[in-house]
Amino acid sequence: MALAYNHVEITPRELKPALLELEGISRETVEAHYKLYQGYVSKRNEILTKLAEVDLGSANQVYSDLRALKVDLTFAIGGIKNHELYFEHLGGGGGDPSGVFGAVVKRDFGSVDAWRADLKATGLAGRGWAWTAYDWDEGRLFNYIGDAQNTFPVWNATPLVALDVYEHAYFIDYATDRASYIDAFFANLDYDVVNDWVQRYGIKA
Numbered sequence: 001m002a003l004a005y006n007h008v009e010i011t012p013r014e015l016k017p018a019l020l021e022l023e024g025i026s027r028e029t030v031e032a033h034y035k036l037y038q039g040y041v042s043k044r045n046e047i048l049t050k051l052a053e054v055d056l057g058s059a060n061q062v063y064s065d066l067r068a069l070k071v072d073l074t075f076a077i078g079g080i081k082n083h084e085l086y087f088e089h090l091g092g093g094g095g096d097p098s099g100v101f102g103a104v105v106k107r108d109f110g111s112v113d114a115w116r117a118d119l120k121a122t123g124l125a126g127r128g129w130a131w132t133a134y135d136w137d138e139g140r141l142f143n144y145i146g147d148a149q150n151t152f153p154v155w156n157a158t159p160l161v162a163l164d165v166y167e168h169a170y171f172i173d174y175a176t177d178r179a180s181y182i183d184a185f186f187a188n189l190d191y192d193v194v195n196d197w198v199q200r201y202g203i204k205a
């Protein structure tokens with residue numbers, strides 16, 4: 001028996017022109033990085049197409065087509081969502097976070113410097129991502145760690161800052177000096193974008 005998935009193909013979002021003129025993150029890096037994002041979109045579409053044909057009767061936890069497709073679908077979708085956040089909130093002037101996001105950062109971390117230091121350390125400790133996310137159950141921000149596109153999300157938390165620490169994000173520009181790349185990431189953050197998300201989600205200071 002096959003399951004009829006009702007899904008639509010999605011297309012990659014366009015790269016904002018400002019992303020090609022970042023301070024300390026080269027155009028070469030961003031263009032190569034964008035190609036990886038396009039790959040996540042096409043694999044998501046491919047996996048969902050295959051899931052529409054998959055044999056549910058052979059489902060098995062050791063190996064089955066259903067298992068392989070569903071596990072790797074989370075990697076593809078994670079890659080899409082993570083990179084859409086990442087590209088969207090770069091291209092700004094960095095500095096200290098303003099607006100409601102700045103206020104919530106100060107409330108939940110004590111200071112902007114403490115938030116930045118914790119997110120940077122989380123990025124150094126992770127193997128793929130670090131996120132500042134708002135946990136709706138606890139009503140606060142926390143810096144979460146990720147080793148891959150699909151680890152380790154926490155239910156009912158909404159990411160607001162997505163720091164990509166995969167080597168593809170910085171190796172051309174910084175070789176193994178991830179700390180300097182993270183500094184450049186902060187210097188290019190667009191807090192107006194983050195505050196737009198905060199407003200849209202209804203997060204209050």
Ligand SMILES: [Fe+2]
Pocket residue numbers: 033036083164166168169
């Ligand atoms: Fe990436």
